[in-house]
Amino acid sequence: MGTVEYIQHHLTNNTIGEGFWTFNMDTIVVSFLLGALIVFMAARLGKKLETGTPGGFQNFVESILDFVATNVRDAFPGHNPLIAPIALTIFLWVWIMNFMDLIPVDLLPYLYQLITGDSHAYLKVVPTTDLNTTLAMSFTVFALILFYNIKIKGVVGFIKMFLFHPFGKFFVPVNVVMTLIEEIAKPLSLALRLFGNMFAGELVFLLIALIGGTLAVGAAALFWAPLQVLLDLGWLIFHLLVITLQAFIFMVLTIVYLGMAHDEGH
Amino acid sequence: MSQSDKKSPNGVRKETPPALNFLLMGAGSIFTSMLIAGFLVGYMLDQIFETTPIMLMVCAVLGFIGGIQKVHKLTSKLDRVEQTERKDD
Numbered sequence: 001m002g003t004v005e006y007i008q009h010h011l012t013n014n015t016i017g018e019g020f021w022t023f024n025m026d027t028i029v030v031s032f033l034l035g036a037l038i039v040f041m042a043a044r045l046g047k048k049l050e051t052g053t054p055g056g057f058q059n060f061v062e063s064i065l066d067f068v069a070t071n072v073r074d075a076f077p078g079h080n081p082l083i084a085p086i087a088l089t090i091f092l093w094v095w096i097m098n099f100m101d102l103i104p105v106d107l108l109p110y111l112y113q114l115i116t117g118d119s120h121a122y123l124k125v126v127p128t129t130d131l132n133t134t135l136a137m138s139f140t141v142f143a144l145i146l147f148y149n150i151k152i153k154g155v156v157g158f159i160k161m162f163l164f165h166p167f168g169k170f171f172v173p174v175n176v177v178m179t180l181i182e183e184i185a186k187p188l189s190l191a192l193r194l195f196g197n198m199f200a201g202e203l204v205f206l207l208i209a210l211i212g213g214t215l216a217v218g219a220a221a222l223f224w225a226p227l228q229v230l231l232d233l234g235w236l237i238f239h240l241l242v243i244t245l246q247a248f249i250f251m252v253l254t255i256v257y258l259g260m261a262h263d264e265g266h
Numbered sequence: 267m268s269q270s271d272k273k274s275p276n277g278v279r280k281e282t283p284p285a286l287n288f289l290l291m292g293a294g295s296i297f298t299s300m301l302i303a304g305f306l307v308g309y310m311l312d313q314i315f316e317t318t319p320i321m322l323m324v325c326a327v328l329g330f331i332g333g334i335q336k337v338h339k340l341t342s343k344l345d346r347v348e349q350t351e352r353k354d355d
Contacts, residue, residue, distance in 0.1 A: 166335070174328065181303045181329045182336070189292060189299035249292065256289060
């Protein structure tokens with residue numbers, strides 16, 4: 001298999017259906033399983049909570065909860081009991097979906113190909129390298145932004161925001177288009193940033209994997225194989241930072257955008 | 267997070283919540299997505315009013331202006347943070 005085919009093969013989703021109704025099954029199944037994993041772990045931990053001195057895992061989860069709660073308190077004006085759980089869910093889910101990036105790029109597709117017996121079966125294991133996932137999440141956030149905009153400001157206030165927002169009352173048509181652009185840019189920037197970062201990260205992992213695949217032939221392997229290990233380790237450590245940062249940014253921006261929707265004086 | 271946050275947690279933090287730093291980090295993607303959103307809205311309006319390609323161009327320019335305006339607004343907040351830091355020193 002050539003290098004181009006290798007990369008293309010890894011970046012193609014396992015799909016069902018055609019045209020508009022194409023379902024990326026690997027994205028759906030993996031993200032659902034990871035979500036279920038979070039729910040399962042949370043439920044298991046919830047059953048045996050200790051009030052005295054918590055164990056290691058409980059301590060760890062409590063520190064994450066604390067971290068998210070601090071961020072919500074800092075970035076969110078006013079009070080809404082829904083925001084912190086949303087922020088926590090987004091942070092954990094995005095993080096664990098991003099984490100799939102750190103599993104060796106060929107491992108899960110190879111296992112899948114062994115199981116199905118089809119040596120050309122596609123499997124893209126990182127849900128966040130699929131634009132559909134990130135757009136779905138950001139549109140959910142967008143729906144919440146619209147909902148709270150209308151709920152807090154009222155329908156009249158919401159329309160006023162569209163009519164008079166950036167340039168005052170003499171440029172109403174421009175204002176409408178401008179606010180429309182501004183609102184649409186919010187979910188777009190959320191989705192594209194996460195997708196772009198994860199996709200690029202995955203691509204770099206694939207390129208590093210190719211070092212071993214194409215160059216390490218015969219005695220050259222003595223040089224290229226250790227280099228691949230070194231590069232992979234370096235990128236993995238750096239990427240661990242990136243996935244955490246991306247999950248964190250997605251969470252913080254969600255809080256900030258929802259905070260803007262709650263801000264009446266805007 | 268800036269040093270002034272640690273020095274006076276109540277006073278300065280209200281003006282510059284730490285989340286702002288992450289908004290700043292996204293300034294680049296905010297700018298590009300404003301441009302993309304401009305194109306999208308323009309395309310949509312063109313489809314509705316059958317004015318291809320006038321609205322697309324107008325909205326792209328508007329998105330560009332809006333993007334610059336937003337980035338400018340974000341970075342001018344940074345100026346304020348620096349000023350308060352200088353006062354603290």
